Amino acid sequence: MMKRWQFVKRLAPLMAMMVLVLAACGREDLSTLNPQGPVAEEQFGLMKLAISIMLVVIVIVFAISLYVIIRFRRRKGDNTIPKQVEGNHKLEIIWTVIPIIMLIILGVPTVQSVFNLAKDYSKDPDAVKVIVTSHQYWWEFEYPELGIKTAQELIIPTGKTIAIEAKSADVLHSFWIPSLAGKIDTNPGANVNKMYFSAPKEGVYLGKCAELCGPSHGLMDFKVKAVDESSFDRWTAAIQEPVALPSDPAVAEAFQSKCLTCHAVGDLGGPAFPNLTGIGSRESVGGILVNTDDPQYSNEGSVYDNLYRWIKDPNSIKPGNQMAGAYDLTEQELEGITDYLSKLTLDYEQ
Amino acid sequence: MAHAHAHTHAVKRHSGLMDWLTTVDHKKIGILYLLAGGFFFLVGGLEALLIRIQLWKPMNDFVSADTFNELLTMHGTTMIFLAAMPILFALMNAIVPLQIGARDVAFPFLNSLGFWTFLFGGILLNVSWFTGGAPDAGWTAYAPLAGTTYNGDHGVDYYVLGLQVAGIGTLIGGINFLVTIINMRAPGMTFMRMPMFTWTIFITSALILFAFPALTVGLAALMFDRLFDANFFDPSGGGNAVLWEHIFWIFGHPEVYILILPAFGVISEVISTFSRKRLFGYSSMVFATILIGFLGFMVWAHHMFTTGLGPVANALFSIATMLIAVPTGIKIFNWLFTMWGGSIIFNTANLFAVGFVPTFVMGGVTGVMLAAAPADFQYHDSYFVVAHFHYVIVGGLILGIFSGLHYWWPKMFGRALNETIGKLTFWTFFIGFHLTFFIQHFLGLLGMPRRIWTYLDGLGFNEMNLISTIGAFLMALGTILFLLNIVTTAFKPKNAPADPWEDGRTLEWTIPSPAPEYNFAQTPLVRGYDAYWKEKMDGHKGMTPAEPLGPIHMPSPSILPFFMGVGLFIAALGFMYAPDWGDMFDGFKAGYGVGIFGLLILFGCMFLRSVIDDHGFHIEEEEILKDKGGKA
Numbered sequence: 001m002m003k004r005w006q007f008v009k010r011l012a013p014l015m016a017m018m019v020l021v022l023a024a025c026g027r028e029d030l031s032t033l034n035p036q037g038p039v040a041e042e043q044f045g046l047m048k049l050a051i052s053i054m055l056v057v058i059v060i061v062f063a064i065s066l067y068v069i070i071r072f073r074r075r076k077g078d079n080t081i082p083k084q085v086e087g088n089h090k091l092e093i094i095w096t097v098i099p100i101i102m103l104i105i106l107g108v109p110t111v112q113s114v115f116n117l118a119k120d121y122s123k124d125p126d127a128v129k130v131i132v133t134s135h136q137y138w139w140e141f142e143y144p145e146l147g148i149k150t151a152q153e154l155i156i157p158t159g160k161t162i163a164i165e166a167k168s169a170d171v172l173h174s175f176w177i178p179s180l181a182g183k184i185d186t187n188p189g190a191n192v193n194k195m196y197f198s199a200p201k202e203g204v205y206l207g208k209c210a211e212l213c214g215p216s217h218g219l220m221d222f223k224v225k226a227v228d229e230s231s232f233d234r235w236t237a238a239i240q241e242p243v244a245l246p247s248d249p250a251v252a253e254a255f256q257s258k259c260l261t262c263h264a265v266g267d268l269g270g271p272a273f274p275n276l277t278g279i280g281s282r283e284s285v286g287g288i289l290v291n292t293d294d295p296q297y298s299n300e301g302s303v304y305d306n307l308y309r310w311i312k313d314p315n316s317i318k319p320g321n322q323m324a325g326a327y328d329l330t331e332q333e334l335e336g337i338t339d340y341l342s343k344l345t346l347d348y349e350q
Numbered sequence: 351m352a353h354a355h356a357h358t359h360a361v362k363r364h365s366g367l368m369d370w371l372t373t374v375d376h377k378k379i380g381i382l383y384l385l386a387g388g389f390f391f392l393v394g395g396l397e398a399l400l401i402r403i404q405l406w407k408p409m410n411d412f413v414s415a416d417t418f419n420e421l422l423t424m425h426g427t428t429m430i431f432l433a434a435m436p437i438l439f440a441l442m443n444a445i446v447p448l449q450i451g452a453r454d455v456a457f458p459f460l461n462s463l464g465f466w467t468f469l470f471g472g473i474l475l476n477v478s479w480f481t482g483g484a485p486d487a488g489w490t491a492y493a494p495l496a497g498t499t500y501n502g503d504h505g506v507d508y509y510v511l512g513l514q515v516a517g518i519g520t521l522i523g524g525i526n527f528l529v530t531i532i533n534m535r536a537p538g539m540t541f542m543r544m545p546m547f548t549w550t551i552f553i554t555s556a557l558i559l560f561a562f563p564a565l566t567v568g569l570a571a572l573m574f575d576r577l578f579d580a581n582f583f584d585p586s587g588g589g590n591a592v593l594w595e596h597i598f599w600i601f602g603h604p605e606v607y608i609l610i611l612p613a614f615g616v617i618s619e620v621i622s623t624f625s626r627k628r629l630f631g632y633s634s635m636v637f638a639t640i641l642i643g644f645l646g647f648m649v650w651a652h653h654m655f656t657t658g659l660g661p662v663a664n665a666l667f668s669i670a671t672m673l674i675a676v677p678t679g680i681k682i683f684n685w686l687f688t689m690w691g692g693s694i695i696f697n698t699a700n701l702f703a704v705g706f707v708p709t710f711v712m713g714g715v716t717g718v719m720l721a722a723a724p725a726d727f728q729y730h731d732s733y734f735v736v737a738h739f740h741y742v743i744v745g746g747l748i749l750g751i752f753s754g755l756h757y758w759w760p761k762m763f764g765r766a767l768n769e770t771i772g773k774l775t776f777w778t779f780f781i782g783f784h785l786t787f788f789i790q791h792f793l794g795l796l797g798m799p800r801r802i803w804t805y806l807d808g809l810g811f812n813e814m815n816l817i818s819t820i821g822a823f824l825m826a827l828g829t830i831l832f833l834l835n836i837v838t839t840a841f842k843p844k845n846a847p848a849d850p851w852e853d854g855r856t857l858e859w860t861i862p863s864p865a866p867e868y869n870f871a872q873t874p875l876v877r878g879y880d881a882y883w884k885e886k887m888d889g890h891k892g893m894t895p896a897e898p899l900g901p902i903h904m905p906s907p908s909i910l911p912f913f914m915g916v917g918l919f920i921a922a923l924g925f926m927y928a929p930d931w932g933d934m935f936d937g938f939k940a941g942y943g944v945g946i947f948g949l950l951i952l953f954g955c956m957f958l959r960s961v962i963d964d965h966g967f968h969i970e971e972e973e974i975l976k977d978k979g980g981k982a
Contacts, residue, residue: 026796026810032728033795046725054715061682061711068689069704072625073696081887082692087631087684095683096676103672106722110672111665113724118661136500171495172591174656174731178797182727185656188494189585191592193658206809210656210731210799212488213495215415218802288806297807298409319415 030206032178039117039181039197046113053102117182121163121196128156132166134173134186136213137220137321138274138287146236149264151274153282154224157232158202166193174210177224183210199226204283215320221287227349234348239277242266243344251336258327259337265344273323278346285310286317304342311338362906362967372907374458377865379465380443381762384755386469387436392829393476394428397421399826402786406819408807418803419486420505424476426489427509430605431516432472434747438612439468439523441754442551444762446527448858448865449545451536451874451881456529458905459959464522466915471516474919478508485509488801490602491572493583493594498576504926507576511922514569517562518918524558527551536857537896538876542636545856545880546622546629549636550615553643554608560647561604568597577925592657599650607646610742611639613750614681617703620753621685623853624700625692628880631684638677638684645674655723656730664723671721678714682707697851698772702753705780709749713741716791731801734794740787752779752832759839760846764864771835775828782824789814789821855883860893862977868902871974899975901968908964910955917955921948 025033035041121127131142132154142149156162166175168186176183181197199205209220227235243266245252260269265276280303284290288299289306301309310317311334315324329337364372373379401421404412413421447455455461478484485505487496496506531552535544544552572594574580581587583594622629629635651659651667659667685707696704716738720726729735752775760766793814798805805811846863854860860882861870872895878884885893921944928941 030797030809031795032797040728043724043728046722047719047728050719050722050725054719057679057715058708058711061686062708064683064686064690065704065708068686069694072689072692072694074626074693078693080693082625082627084628085630085687085691086628087634088687091683091687092631092634092680095679099676099679103675103718106718107669107672110668110722110724113722114665114668115661117724117727118664171500172492176731176799178728182724183656183730184727185658187658188591189589191590191658206797208797208799212419212492212801214500215419215803217419218415218799218804221806290806299806 027206028179029204030178032182035179036201036203036205037180037197037199040177040179042113042117043182046109049109050106053106057099057102117195119196120194121161122165122194124161124163127161127163127196129163129165130154130156132164132175132186134166134168134170134175134209134213134220135273136170137209137216137318139175139207139220139222140169140274143236148236148239149271149275150239150277152222152284152287154207154222155232155235156199156224156226157229158226159198159200159229161196161198164195164197166195167191171213172211173213173220175207176210177205177207179205180224185211199224202226202228216318219286219288219318221284223283223287225283231348231350235346238346238348243268243277246336246340248336251333251340254329254333255337255340258329258333262323262326276341276344279307279344280342281345281347286314289317302342304338307341308334308338364907368909369907371912372462372909374454374462374905374907375867376443376447376455376458376461377762377869379461380440380445382465383436383440383443383468384762386465386472387433387440390428390432390472390476391434391437394425394433395826395829397425397428399822401425402819402822404803405805405815407816408805408809408812410804415803416483416486419488419801420479420484422801423485423488423491423509424479427475427485427513428472429743430489430609431513431520432468432475434609434743434751435520436468436472437751437755438554438609438747439464439520441547441616441751441758442527442554442612445758445858446548446551447530447534448761448861448869449548449856450531450534450539451857451870451876452530452534453869453873453902454905455526456533457526459908459911460522460526462908463911463914464519464526466519466911467522467918468516468519470915470919471512471514471519474515474922475508475512477923478505478512481508490598491594492598493572493575493589493591494585496572496594497584499584499586506572507926510569510573510576511926514566514573515915515918515922517565517569520558521562521566524555524562527555528559531555536870536873536876539881542633543876543879543881545615546618546632546635547612547615550611550618550639553639554611557604557608557611557643557646561601561608564597565601565605568594568601571597577928592654595654595657596650599653600647603650603653604643604646606739606742607642609747610750611643613706613747613754614639616750616754616757617685617706618688619856620699620703620757621688622880623757623851623855624697624703625689625694626853627688627692628855628883629684630687630690631680632879634680635684638680641677642674645670645677649674652721652723652726655726668721668723672718675714675718675721682711682714697756698767698769698776699753699756701773701776701780702749702756705776706746706749706753709741709745709780709784712788713738713745716741729794731799732794733790733798733800736800737787737790737794740790744783744787749780749783752776757851758858760850760863761858762864763839764844764846765839765842766846766850767835767839771831771838775831775835777828778824778831779828782821782826782828785821785824786818787821789817793818849882855880857881857893866974866977868904868969868974871902871978872899873897899971901970902974903966903968905966906964908959910959914952914955917948917951917953919948920951921945924948 025031028034035044133140140151141154166184166186168188173186174183184193184195205224207222262273263269263276285306290300291303292300295301314321404410483503483505571582575582581589583589583591618629649671652671655664720729756767798811848862849859874893875896924941924944928939931940934940934943
């Protein structure tokens with residue numbers, strides 16, 4: 001038997017929860033509800049408009065449902081036959097026309113925004129161009145005008161428009177920085193995509209892969225670090241300086257023969273896998289081991305500890321990644337290389 | 351009906367297991383679909399539970415990353431193709447011929463063939479769990495991840511061939527019901543007098559006819575890529591990965607409407623019956639159904655807003671998608687106004703139907719939100735989408751299926767399900783459902799992508815994921831209660847009356863529960879919409895017969911469809927394993943031998959079907975009269 005309070009009881013916690021969740025709009029560096037840049041703000045604006053219109057729909061439907069359920073339930077012993085109504089033209093026109101009006105209210109700004117967000121900044125001399133190439137399971141960032149290639153951490157100057165050209169080196173991935181801009185797929189082959197975004201405020205923003213790409217899809221994180229323009233200039237200079245090999249010749253030999261075959265530091269090594277220049281000053285190792293002096297969670301630790309964990313057994317951090325099993329290091333070499341990399345920093349922040 | 355050979359052919363009937371393997375009776379095939387679909391529903395549900403257990407806390411390693419991808423792929427594929435569609439086929443088989451006053455479907459043999467190819471396709475897909483790994487590229491199987499370069503084992507082969515074989519069954523079923531509804535309606539049953547459920551099945555069948563060939567073509571191309579080194583979708587060989595996305599969604603979006611339209615039909619029947627009122631705005635309901643079916647083919651690229659199709663395509667597909675809200679809204683308000691002024695009884699079937707309306711609206715409004723392409727750049731492939739489509743598919747389709755099963759159970763099995771357990775089923779499933787999926791909208795908005803094996807601690811996802819997992823267990827409890835209800839009901843006497851709800855409006859309630867083999871002893875004459883209700887209101891006890899009592903021609907049972915399914919199953923395995931099994935003799939792979947053997951079984955059965963002259967048999971008047979006396 002359905003009683004009226006059961007229906008109310010069902011809705012109450014949902015509504016309470018919604019209020020609660022909306023009140024706390026999530027992390028500044030991750031939530032789409034807490035936009036930190038103009039692109040995400042424009043998208044959030046459209047989301048708010050849509051949610052408001054849809055809340056009106058929900059309220060109307062729920063109110064009619066509730067009224068009908070309570071008012072017209074069959075009483076015990078009631079055997080009357082209700083009037084058989086075929087329909088009502090006036091009502092039917094109302095609930096055809098009103099939704100159309102609502103959709104126009106939503107549709108016009110949608111179309112405007114579609115074209116606005118499709119603007120091409122790749123020829124804009126003021127924009128910073130970045131070619132994003134996704135790999136299983138890491139991100140490569142190339143600044144073609146500056147001749148810089150780096151990985152996992154996209155350094156951008158605040159306030160400038162970043163013109164992205166996105167593609168994939170293997171399977172489909174999707175480039176997403178929730179608090180700065182919605183996602184764009186990275187396709188293999190000739191289907192190169194363009195998008196843009198900017199970050200007015202300094203800070204580190206979390207980036208995610210948003211297209212199933214294999215076992216470690218959920219761990220394919222990256223960071224976007226927005227710094228002021230002079231810091232950015234210092235960074236572009238610092239990352240292009242030559243890098244010295246480890247001072248211990250045994251470690252240097254191991255590093256050269258086992259790491260630089262795939263990775264690069266400075267002008268040494270190969271381009272196939274993430275460029276390690278300045279890895280010691282990045283926010284994280286492997287995108288998910290967060291570097292901090294005050295670790296709280298199992299994925300946090302000092303730069304040294306994180307690098308050690310990663311190099312020792314990358315497959316336990318990111319299952320299925322291509323670094324696993326590609327080399328064999330003695331404990332001494334491992335510690336030496338970890339120490340070297342953890343000190344491979346770029347000094348560009350004030 | 352030709353009577354030239356009447357009375358000369360012996361009555362052909364099997365009993366026991368052989369009866370079920372050979373049956374061409376739409377009611378028995380309906381029960382077979384329900385059994386098989388129900389089984390796969392449990393399998394898919396178990397996969398869902400494992401997914402939710404893995405995600406209940408951050409950095410969990412309950413299952414490995416590889417297994418997780420297999421689980422999410424198989425959960426989606428199983429639920430859509432092997433659970434939802436077959437259970438809908440169960441309802442349409444069990445009910446549509448009865449609703450239009452027909453004695454069977456147009457092609458009973460094909461009906462049986464459709465079931466067996468579905469079943470063997472489904473089994474084939476699930477065999478992958480035991481042979482070294484299930485498919486793991488998602489139910490969408492996007493290239494190049496689904497190609498051999500990144501998926502070297504046989505997992506995706508099972509996906510391609512299992513779905514291809516099962517898809518044959520769906521396409522056959524769709525064509526069969528189109529022909530049945532066009533040609534086999536009782537006298538007086540014009541199109542605009544057809545019950546709403548039959549209308550939705552009619553449109554769904556038309557969608558199947560146009561959508562499934564796209565899937566067939568896509569799967570064939572992917573099969574060539576995987577088994578014979580073709581390059582349709584592999585960019586390194588000159589193919590294009592985006593092409594697969596288009597082909598898949600040109601099928602995939604109509605598929606959503608193939609699933610939801612029958613649920614709309616069920617809801618229309620149930621709400622009208624239990625409000626004791628005619629369906630409000632019947633003709634606009636029909637119009638809305640057709641419009642939804644039509645628009646369903648115009649919106650596939652809204653699954654691809656982030657693919658990079660450019661602003662013109664994104665704008666057009668945004669607007670087209672929003673338009674679907676209009677006919678859907680018409681339906682919602684028509685249901686509400688069917689209840690308005692009615693005399694509503696809240697039994698289990700109607701609880702599910704009434705619970706469906708606000709739930710589906712919640713799935714619908716998030717659909718409109720997703721239609722705004724720039725906002726979709728944020729929602730896409732996040733948990734917001736997961737929440738949206740589960741609101742549509744579980745909150746819409748599955749609630750509709752539960753409603754329909756409780757409603758028509760007496761007609762299918764002659765026993766009504768227990769109401770107390772039924773209501774418990776509803777409340778646990780319904781609350782569990784909202785608990786699981788409502789919260790997922792927010793997970794997505796807060797930045798959690800979908801299809802992730804695990805998530806880091808400290809991102810603010812923990813509590814919501816825990817709540818979601820608790821909800822999933824409540825849904826499981828609801829499903830267990832439903833099973834319990836089925837089992838206890840099976841031991842009750844088979845005593846459901848012809849019109850167990852007493853407010854039946856359509857033709858299926860004019861004949862005994864369960865319906866006799868021939869459905870209608872005499873074909874009824876239909877004098878209006880809600881044919882049975884009209885007779886009741888005019889003070890008649892039943893329908894006016896449109897023909898005198900006489901012998902009824904029935905199709906013969908056949909074992910051939912079963913073996914055709916077996917043949918396809920063997921052929922698929924053979925071709926799949928040809929690279930592994932070595933040579934049968936010099937230069938000829940053993941796998942191809944097995945494959946050809948399977949195809950020979952298939953073609954052999956087709957040959958036998960073509961040359962054996964089978965006129966069926968007749969059920970004589972005496973037997974029909976005996977049935978009538980016995981059931982009175």
